[in-house]
Amino acid sequence: MATTTVTNAPAPKTNRLGLQVLDYRGGKTTLCAGCGHNSISERIIDAMYEMGVQPERLMKLSGIGCSSKSPAYFMGRSFSFNSVHGRMPSVATGALLSNHTMMALGVSGDGDTASIGMGQFVHLLRRNLPMIYIIEDNGVYGLTKGQFSATADVGSKLKTGVINDLPPIDTCSLAIQLGATFVGRSFSGDKKQLLAMLKAAIAHKGTVMLDVISPCVTFNDHEGSTKSYKYMQEHEEAIAEVGFVPSFEDIAVDYDPGTTYNVTMHDGSHLRLRKLHEGYNPTDRVTAVTQLMQSHATGEVLTGVFYVNTEKPTFIDQLNLVDAPLGTLPQERTRPAKAVLDEIMSKHR
Amino acid sequence: MATGDAVLSMTSVPIAQPGSEMQQGTATTRIVNDFSIQVATVNGSGSQSANSILLKSLFGMGIPVSGKNLFPSNIAGLPTWYTIRASKDGYVARKKDIDILVALNAETAKEDILSLHPGAAAIYEASLDLKQYREDVSCYPVPFDKLTAAVCPESKLRKLVRNMVYVGVVAKLLEMDVTEVERAVRNQFAKKQKAADLNWSAVNAGYEYAGETLTKHDPYCLERMNATAGKIIIDGNDAAAVGCMFAGVTVVTWYPITPSSSVVENLIDLMKRYRVEPDGKATFAIVQAEDELAAVGMVLGAGWAGARSMTATSGPGISLMAEFAGLGYFAEIPGVIFDVQRTGPSTGMPTRTSQADILSIAFISHGDTKHVMLLPGSVKECYEFAGAAFDLTERLQTPVFVLSDLDLGMNNWMSEPFDYPEKPLDRGKVLTAEDLTRLGGFARYKDVDGDAIPYRTLPGTDHPLAAYFTRGSGHNDKALYTEKPNEYQEIMERLASKFETARTLVPAPVVVQTGKSEVGLIGFGSSDFAIVECRDQLKNEYGLETDYLRLRAYPFSPAVHEYIASHERVYVIEQNRDAQMLSLLKLDSPAAEITKLHSVLHFNGLPVDARSVTEAVVVQEGL
Ligand SMILES: Cc1ncc(C[n+]2csc(CCOP(=O)(O)OP(=O)(O)O)c2C)c(N)n1
Ligand code: SF4
Ligand SMILES: [Mg+2]
Numbered sequence: 001m002a003t004t005t006v007t008n009a010p011a012p013k014t015n016r017l018g019l020q021v022l023d024y025r026g027g028k029t030t031l032c033a034g035c036g037h038n039s040i041s042e043r044i045i046d047a048m049y050e051m052g053v054q055p056e057r058l059m060k061l062s063g064i065g066c067s068s069k070s071p072a073y074f075m076g077r078s079f080s081f082n083s084v085h086g087r088m089p090s091v092a093t094g095a096l097l098s099n100h101t102m103m104a105l106g107v108s109g110d111g112d113t114a115s116i117g118m119g120q121f122v123h124l125l126r127r128n129l130p131m132i133y134i135i136e137d138n139g140v141y142g143l144t145k146g147q148f149s150a151t152a153d154v155g156s157k158l159k160t161g162v163i164n165d166l167p168p169i170d171t172c173s174l175a176i177q178l179g180a181t182f183v184g185r186s187f188s189g190d191k192k193q194l195l196a197m198l199k200a201a202i203a204h205k206g207t208v209m210l211d212v213i214s215p216c217v218t219f220n221d222h223e224g225s226t227k228s229y230k231y232m233q234e235h236e237e238a239i240a241e242v243g244f245v246p247s248f249e250d251i252a253v254d255y256d257p258g259t260t261y262n263v264t265m266h267d268g269s270h271l272r273l274r275k276l277h278e279g280y281n282p283t284d285r286v287t288a289v290t291q292l293m294q295s296h297a298t299g300e301v302l303t304g305v306f307y308v309n310t311e312k313p314t315f316i317d318q319l320n321l322v323d324a325p326l327g328t329l330p331q332e333r334t335r336p337a338k339a340v341l342d343e344i345m346s347k348h349r
Numbered sequence: 350m351a352t353g354d355a356v357l358s359m360t361s362v363p364i365a366q367p368g369s370e371m372q373q374g375t376a377t378t379r380i381v382n383d384f385s386i387q388v389a390t391v392n393g394s395g396s397q398s399a400n401s402i403l404l405k406s407l408f409g410m411g412i413p414v415s416g417k418n419l420f421p422s423n424i425a426g427l428p429t430w431y432t433i434r435a436s437k438d439g440y441v442a443r444k445k446d447i448d449i450l451v452a453l454n455a456e457t458a459k460e461d462i463l464s465l466h467p468g469a470a471a472i473y474e475a476s477l478d479l480k481q482y483r484e485d486v487s488c489y490p491v492p493f494d495k496l497t498a499a500v501c502p503e504s505k506l507r508k509l510v511r512n513m514v515y516v517g518v519v520a521k522l523l524e525m526d527v528t529e530v531e532r533a534v535r536n537q538f539a540k541k542q543k544a545a546d547l548n549w550s551a552v553n554a555g556y557e558y559a560g561e562t563l564t565k566h567d568p569y570c571l572e573r574m575n576a577t578a579g580k581i582i583i584d585g586n587d588a589a590a591v592g593c594m595f596a597g598v599t600v601v602t603w604y605p606i607t608p609s610s611s612v613v614e615n616l617i618d619l620m621k622r623y624r625v626e627p628d629g630k631a632t633f634a635i636v637q638a639e640d641e642l643a644a645v646g647m648v649l650g651a652g653w654a655g656a657r658s659m660t661a662t663s664g665p666g667i668s669l670m671a672e673f674a675g676l677g678y679f680a681e682i683p684g685v686i687f688d689v690q691r692t693g694p695s696t697g698m699p700t701r702t703s704q705a706d707i708l709s710i711a712f713i714s715h716g717d718t719k720h721v722m723l724l725p726g727s728v729k730e731c732y733e734f735a736g737a738a739f740d741l742t743e744r745l746q747t748p749v750f751v752l753s754d755l756d757l758g759m760n761n762w763m764s765e766p767f768d769y770p771e772k773p774l775d776r777g778k779v780l781t782a783e784d785l786t787r788l789g790g791f792a793r794y795k796d797v798d799g800d801a802i803p804y805r806t807l808p809g810t811d812h813p814l815a816a817y818f819t820r821g822s823g824h825n826d827k828a829l830y831t832e833k834p835n836e837y838q839e840i841m842e843r844l845a846s847k848f849e850t851a852r853t854l855v856p857a858p859v860v861v862q863t864g865k866s867e868v869g870l871i872g873f874g875s876s877d878f879a880i881v882e883c884r885d886q887l888k889n890e891y892g893l894e895t896d897y898l899r900l901r902a903y904p905f906s907p908a909v910h911e912y913i914a915s916h917e918r919v920y921v922i923e924q925n926r927d928a929q930m931l932s933l934l935k936l937d938s939p940a941a942e943i944t945k946l947h948s949v950l951h952f953n954g955l956p957v958d959a960r961s962v963t964e965a966v967v968v969q970e971g972l
Contacts, residue, residue, distance in 0.1 A: 056809065056812070059654070071818075077816050079808035079817070080819060082820040083646070083676065084676055090647045091649060094602070095651065095653060096650075096654075098651040098654035101809065102654075120639065320629065320630055321630060322626060325654075327599060327655030327807065328655050328807065329599060331773060334597030334599060334632055334633075335596075335597045336624065344619075
């Protein structure tokens, strides 16, 4: 416009939709400073921004816990449903059935998933529902002040001195066995790996299950904890280096097929997994589970993408739904004609 | 009753000659189109088709009829009873007395025949020799196995075909119109010509045997009427399924449980047939969930995202849905939940009927919650209230429960055919992207229209101001997080006002009021059939005129209170132990009304019958 004053400020950086990072932010976090969950929110913002996801096309779903609160702190322009403890999978399933054209991101905690929510979690995996399911895993119930969760390692110690003596549930092994088609583990402090995994997750069609170790600075970050920042810095071991080349970035990146798996994702982007561990094979479920079990024995925390399958049909594919969202189909498509009622009535004569 | 006399005079009827038409009682002793038949068999013996053929034959003869299956929680081996009632007056409730017994279960046969009133009739497997127990019952021994073997060479099929033999015997003894019986057989096996022929020959074997060998000496018989023309026969669960399909349901979730499973099983058949588009794609999703918690979670997720979503369950499932029901109430999310009520928990009586989930559903969940309940009282209302439930749940943005019961849901009832819905679907207050542009945004939980119902947006609405954050109790009218006392209280008060709006929108009660009677009856759901008959008994036998209000929903319409206020004594009739509906009425009524309320309860697992209600009212009225 003619009256516009010219400023010298550089144009703000935008993504392929012309949106700024700002458009991907949410409310101010109310979690503890230093909580791993906050870093995960940051990486989600980065990944969504860099992938150019339209915020209005995303549904955020969560259960109950500090972790499950976090959807309030990213992507404020996306629809969000903070549901009940352990039952987010069913809510996500319903929401996607109503509108399968949306992207869905579920945020849960280790308590929310591996204890109260185990029943729904395993069935979500089994259905290969197309969504990203993140466990923000701190080994404790943060919101109820630090009790052990079912992902706590044997020998891990609470501040009160209580030692966990029950074996942990490995949500990644479980997810691989039960049918999730993109399974990985990361660490809230490993920015690069987590970002690459999240971007690949956005490109995937099917259930993405990411267990992200996310230290609870208030209740489980002390000496003796196996989910502390220090423990992770000392014991994290990447099974492969995760690289991601989005479909819209037309750059040819060289890779060595001898050491690197190249997975072509549903949208044409590429996931490059450079082998760091002997025998690594992300396309084989048995190998993946074996390696996870071996790492438990050595006390290493294996991270990276363990398993990926881009072929398996999703739950939505199997239901063979019409293309338009079911929820907003017009009456003409959902209420059969009077002749149909007449036919049904005549069968009951 | 006339039955005692009838038996005396019948003893003199001469024995029919083989091959001749069977002798009948004299006209004065005949009881026409007004009796009940009970078939006692073993669960899993395949008697369903035979019973259905009997029912349809009577229906085809134009006689008002109802059928009830009294079955155990078992797949095979335990006793089961099927009762058919023919009633020229159109009474379709359970009849307390059994007039004609078909005893095919050796294990219960003695008990079955001992329970008959003098003058009743019994048809039974000849080897059981039941005559020894009852001289005062007309006995008809039939060698079922022998007759079956003669028409059915294949021994594997005999167990099933045997049932058709009793159809033939009953048809002959009751003077049924055989063309109607044949029509019913052919319809039942419409797609299987061979099965139809085999079954029809078994019916004939029974019919001929009865004609040649048995002498009728009971008063019961059937005559053609014209009272079922144009009517249909359907069970409540099937009716509800039809209703859901025409209500445009798109997301259906369930976890199998008797007696609700057939709501969804019927719906699956209907939707596969009528709701798949020419390209083979479905306009619906039906998901068998891992449990009822997941089923209702999916319903709310889908309702939140805009779908007409539903689940069907029974009491145990309702209990599991408690937490989510409260979330639906607080977060204001639509969803329809059918509860086909049965008796209490765990193993034992799950296949028996009751109306005992009233209070638990009215307030299900934690915190200040209350829920809208619809109470269909006929198969037609099962159909219509399915439609009403979806309109209400989307209009009110709160879960809506539809309370049917095993008796209504799983038994066959006559009905007028269902009417095609005239009104378009009411999808409630949903804002589009254009609305948002025009309005400059919205506040999710704000009462804009003064009816306490806010506006919502659906995920996917393409506008930067469309999204909001859904959570349980801690939100203000802009859907922002809050723990402020005044903001919480404001939301709670609006939710209470919304319930008042619901009061004006739910189906109003049906009132039959003469203006002359001091005594009012109140009932709901499947009790209606017995209450209608009970009112005639009170009037004809005791000279007591009564008025009648049938509740059709909670919250109660103002008309309910006007009705209570205008009577001296009001009997609330319900099928549970603790007078749950009466309690709910008390909570809703001023003191002057409360003192007028009296209770009539029926809770033995059997559907309520008119005689029991009449007797309870008579005692309390001191008649
Ligand atoms: C049905 C139910 N039971 C218990 C609780 C209490 N509760 C709230 S959060 C929580 C545990 C959360 O742990 P986790 O999922 O690991 O989340 P974190 O806070 O550690 O991120 C519990 C037990 C609840 N909200 N609902
Ligand atoms: S208590 Fe733990 S999990 Fe919860 S916000 Fe604080 S650091 Fe995070
Ligand atoms: Mg935790």
